[in-house]
Amino acid sequence: MEVDWTTFLLEIANFIILVWIMNRLLYNPVMNAITTRQDSLARTAAEAERLRSDAADLENRYRSRLTEWAREKEGLRQEMLAELSAERTRLEASLLESLEQDRDKARTMREQEQQDRLRELEEAALAQGSRFVTRLLQEVATPELEERLQDLFLASLPTLPEERLRAIADALREPGVPVRVASAFVCPELRRMELRRRLAELCGYEGRIEFDEEPAIIAGMQLRAGPWIMDATLRGELSFFAEAAHHGDAVV
Amino acid sequence: MESASHIVLHLGPLDITRTVVTTWGIMLLMTIVSWFIRQRLGPVPNRLQAAAEGVVTALADAVRDVLPTHGDRVFPFVATLWLFIGLANLSSLIPGVHAPTGDLSATAALAVVTFLSVHWFGMRIDGVRLYLRHYLTPSPLLLPFHLIGELTRTVALGIRLFGNMMSLEMAAFLVLLVAGLLVPVPILMLHIVEALVQAYIFGMLALVYIAGGIRSADSARVSEERSSQ
Numbered sequence: 001m002e003v004d005w006t007t008f009l010l011e012i013a014n015f016i017i018l019v020w021i022m023n024r025l026l027y028n029p030v031m032n033a034i035t036t037r038q039d040s041l042a043r044t045a046a047e048a049e050r051l052r053s054d055a056a057d058l059e060n061r062y063r064s065r066l067t068e069w070a071r072e073k074e075g076l077r078q079e080m081l082a083e084l085s086a087e088r089t090r091l092e093a094s095l096l097e098s099l100e101q102d103r104d105k106a107r108t109m110r111e112q113e114q115q116d117r118l119r120e121l122e123e124a125a126l127a128q129g130s131r132f133v134t135r136l137l138q139e140v141a142t143p144e145l146e147e148r149l150q151d152l153f154l155a156s157l158p159t160l161p162e163e164r165l166r167a168i169a170d171a172l173r174e175p176g177v178p179v180r181v182a183s184a185f186v187c188p189e190l191r192r193m194e195l196r197r198r199l200a201e202l203c204g205y206e207g208r209i210e211f212d213e214e215p216a217i218i219a220g221m222q223l224r225a226g227p228w229i230m231d232a233t234l235r236g237e238l239s240f241f242a243e244a245a246h247h248g249d250a251v252v
Numbered sequence: 253m254e255s256a257s258h259i260v261l262h263l264g265p266l267d268i269t270r271t272v273v274t275t276w277g278i279m280l281l282m283t284i285v286s287w288f289i290r291q292r293l294g295p296v297p298n299r300l301q302a303a304a305e306g307v308v309t310a311l312a313d314a315v316r317d318v319l320p321t322h323g324d325r326v327f328p329f330v331a332t333l334w335l336f337i338g339l340a341n342l343s344s345l346i347p348g349v350h351a352p353t354g355d356l357s358a359t360a361a362l363a364v365v366t367f368l369s370v371h372w373f374g375m376r377i378d379g380v381r382l383y384l385r386h387y388l389t390p391s392p393l394l395l396p397f398h399l400i401g402e403l404t405r406t407v408a409l410g411i412r413l414f415g416n417m418m419s420l421e422m423a424a425f426l427v428l429l430v431a432g433l434l435v436p437v438p439i440l441m442l443h444i445v446e447a448l449v450q451a452y453i454f455g456m457l458a459l460v461y462i463a464g465g466i467r468s469a470d471s472a473r474v475s476e477e478r479s480s481q
Contacts (some may be wrong), residue, residue, distance in 0.1 A: 002356070003273075003356055003357045004267075004355075004357045005268060005357075006266050006267050006268075006272075007269045007271050007272055007355065007357035007358065007361075008357045008364075009359075009361075010268075010272045010275075011271070011272065011275060011352070011358045011361035011362070012361045012364065012365055013360065014272070014275050014276070014279060015362060015365050016330070016365070018278070018279050018282065018336060019328055019329055021283050021286065022286060022328065022335070023328040023332075025286035025287050025290050026282075026290065026304070027282065027328050027331060029289075029290045029293055030289070030290075030308045031291045032300075033294075033295075033297075033305070034305055034308075034309065036295070037295060038274070040295065069344060075266060133304045155315065162464065166429035174450055251260070251347075
């Protein structure tokens with residue numbers, strides 16, 4: 001246990017040199033590497049922070065734009081809803097008007113159909129009544145009734161208008177046109193002469209007149225001269241009533 | 253068992269002992285490893301760089317824990333103490349190699365270097381006048397005690413390391429002689445722990461002494477400012 005001074009001094013020198021070597025070869029390079037990496041990490045972190053900040057800024061701008069878009073969209077939606085509401089109101093009004101027109105049309109058609117049906121019923125009733133009356137009058141028609149009708153016929157001739165009498169006279173004087181008088185029963189000679197006299201007085205016709213019996217006319221007298229027919233028969237009156245009902249004329 | 257002061261060669265007037273040769277070997281090893289690490293430093297650390305950075309960072313943090321303000325200036329000295337004494341202590345595990353720290357000349361040299369470094373760093377950091385003034389605080393009457401304390405702690409630093417390491421080597425040698433080849437293995441395991449502990453103690457004491465010198469100078473500055481007010 002003694003100190004060798006050479007060793008002592010060499011150890012001091014060795015250690016000082018070793019400190020210098022280690023500082024130069026190990027400590028400084030390693031610390032520099034760590035510092036460089038930390039600086040790089042700090043720069044990276046700063047860059048990341050800047051990017052994050054930029055991203056946050058972008059996000060805020062994006063959110064702001066989204067909010068603006070949402071507001072604009074809401075405005076457009078409200079405008080569209082208002083337009084839709086107006087259009088719906090217009091369409092509803094149009095539809096209601098169309099429905100009202102359809103209802104009116106249907107009501108009119110229904111009324112028309114009712115009137116038609118009523119008219120058909122009336123016609124049917126009149127026809128049935130006419131048939132019934134015809135059958136009834138055929139049963140009860142007599143020469144006396146026919147004479148009475150012929151009297152009415154002869155009595156009504158002078159009451160005809162002048163123009164009509166003139167037209168009848170023209171038809172009677174038309175050459176080749178037969179003048180026929182039909183009755184349900186045999187017309188008495190006296191009645192025939194009365195008819196010739198009246199035609200001669202009123203129309204100036206004194207030509208040939210053919211008298212026929214037609215039971216179908218039930219009773220009365222019918223004069224035919226060309227297109228003219230002067231009817232005073234029960235069949236003609238019944239037909240007149242039936243046709244008057246068919247043409248909508250009131251029959252009272 | 254040969255003495256650590258056994259002269260291996262002569263360089264002119266200098267007698268080179270085994271301790272010095274072993275120290276050179278350790279220095280060469282540390283230089284090569286440091287150079288190797290330095291050559292492989294890069295922005296993306298590999299395993300070797302990660303290990304080196306871990307060791308250096310751990311040592312730097314330990315220094316900064318004790319001396320936060322001036323840790324970077326003291327760090328190379330204290331870290332080299334830790335690494336060199338640790339490797340020197342562990343070198344005795346190699347058969348035929350004598351640990352330099354088992355030689356009083358080497359431990360005394362390290363203690364003296366530590367002693368000098370305390371004053372060096374104190375004067376460099378606080379200035380010569382302010383640093384020397386702390387020997388007179390809180391009272392000039394305590395100057396002898398300060399000087400005795402400086403001397404005794406330096407001697408204790410060298411003797412402690414030398415005694416521990418020499419006794420470990422001696423114990424391992426005696427056990428090897430008495431019990432045979434494999435029996436000293438537990439002793440050698442204890443040797444590893446003891447070697448690292450002694451290196452840590454020596455470096456930490458050196459760091460505490462340096463920090464104490466700097467803080468004493470700071471205290472002296474505070475008391476000087478108070479007296480001037």
